[in-house]
Amino acid sequence: MESYLKDLVKIMYGKSLKDATVKELYNALGKLVVNKVEDDWQKTSKSNKKRCGYLSAEFLIGRMIYANLLNANMLDEAKEILEKNNIDINAFEEVEDAALGNGGLGRLAACYLESAATEKILLDGYGLRYRYGLFKQSFIDGFQNEEADDWLKWGDPFSKRVEEDKVIVHFKDMDVLAIPYDSPVIGYHSNVVNTLRLWQSEAIKSFDFKTFDDMEGEKTALDEYKAKEITYVLYPNDNTDKGKILRLRQEYFMVSASLQDMLKKFKKLNLSLNELPNHYIWQLNDTHPTLAIPEMLRLLKLEGLDFKESLSIVKKMFNFTNHTIMAEALEQWPISMLEELIPDVLTEIKLLQKDLEENLDKNKFYIIKNDRVNMAYLAIYVSSHVNGVAAIHTEILKSNTFKEWYSIYPDKFVNVTNGVTPRRWLALNNPDLSKLITSRIGDGWIKDLSQLEKLKGVENDDEFIKEFITARNINKIKLSNYILEHENIELPVNFMFDIQIKRLHEYKRQLLNALAIMYLAREIKEGNLTSFKPTVFIFGAKSAPGYYMAKQIIKLINTIAKKINNDDVLNKKIKVCFVQNYNVSYAEKLVCAADLSEQISMAGMEASGTGNMKFMINGTPTIGTLDGANVEIASEAGKENNYIFGLTVEEVDELKKNYNPYLYLEKNPKLKKVLDSLIDGSLGVKFIDIYNSLLKGDDPDRYLVLADFDSYINERLLANSEYGTKEYYKKCIVNMYSSKKFSSDRSINDYNKLIWKIR
């Protein structure tokens, strides 16, 4: 490998290894990885076996270099070679994350691709190659500031532009080129290498000499821009459809290019179109790619099939995953917009509505209503399977969100609980704990997480506990150093690290956490909490740029952080740190250093959560509500090994019928004082809108922050009192070895068994 790398650096940059810059080494090493897996990649790509396309507007792949080196079995050697040349492999930490996604939904897609390749299942990712990923976040005076995320700054050695596979996507007002960029998806020590194909939009005629000669260069430039604009940015919105027209263009661009691509490949097999579902099927990652269904109908019409024939084929080709029950996230497109951009696709949607009316009670079911197309209903009507992403979430879909649909299609609905890849989320991000585990049970767990169960009993082994604590402390020291350098806040490692990292949303209730910190701070100040163990509360979260309340909450947390961290009495007991630009790479550092994992959404709102799983695998107990995958975490590791609090889904429903937030202030005058401080100026800034959101309006305290407050505080204090004891570390260890269910390898096999049936 060393001589290859030397040659490559020489060929690419005309330099020796020692003279190459970090960026050059990164690009050369990246190419070397691709080269190593190239034969397997070709073989996998050319296989004529049935395969599934994972259609997703987001692939939050993060930084690929370490994961690819590990999976291609090159990591140790690469480290050695670099070391020999006085280069620390950690230098690649400067490489920007590929933040081509918002949060859980996009990161899940990335974990699934990795797991499928590892499990030798033919699953290719299809999405968009955004020129700019999710914005870069910094704080200015405590407010979120957004800047463009130029993720390609360092180059992209893992992808190649596949000119010969370009296709044309047709809109009513223009035709656009879709150019695929392919990256290998390398499984862990597996010979299956799947493909992540991301489409980039470009103008068909990029430079026309004649136009230029006619002095009309500006017009050419404008046309070029209009085409390129489609894949310029990832919308930082996982639950509202903003920038509507462009978003719709993106969605159609993605699905049309992907389906044309598939059809081209299928035609090479010289089979009847009825055979299509035996070769290609699709998983729709949320509603964003749902236009694939009418687009497939349109393409089959062009092949000469009539609507009924096409529909019977299409019904076998698509499956739909729902990731949220938030009404504002279930996309609905106005007919007028579809008419304006893609009238032929709208025609197919109307035919689907007609078909529905022939088959179902049109008073109960529809795809089009009030001149809008309901994308979720469209997906459910046609798909063979609809799945939720955690047991409780699927139950809510069946009994509530899609109740009517479930009553006529009970067999369509299945559950596949989310998972995360143990390669990135334990083996790579937590090398010391990994070493400890491997020293006891060998390294088979990396490919088969159920082997962690062999550790059962080590929670009573003093030597193991000691080494577990050492590993945790090493991670805390590393995180603390990193935070000092990047956020300029000193975090003593003997403090308990209490961490909430996820997108900022009111339902996720970062506000509950913040109010609880304010409450604890008051109690400490007043001398009521003398035995409170020093704790640092860490937050990481981006808010959608147009989400006012979320941004207010960021400002609030930064305000209390400043106040507490500068208070010489308080900062011996509490510190608060909101890290900037939370992303996948930051998460890798945070989840392995956490003493407590905050998963405190209002029950019924968090479809699954995947951060909760990452903490668990790294041996961190959850403080959480019975929501999403928390329910399954508590059941796998034992409720007694986690800190479960708050209203259940049923209790939430009951309480919502007649909710009075003031009741909780009367019951708990200390909570009232905390709320008062939001508006009395004592924070230096007044947070009137946050205050009003909790107490005023039609739907005060929509996410029941006040109702869950007392039980949250109690559980927090319990966790705090146990922290640092042997009992506490036992809980950590039991969580870690009980986490097998949350490997995305398991999820992928569930998808395959229940839905895809590929092997």
Ligand code: NBG
């Ligand atoms: C998110 C949910 C999470 C879930 C991920 C992945 C969206 C629309 N939904 O709870 O909020 O873990 O999807 O399934 O991003």
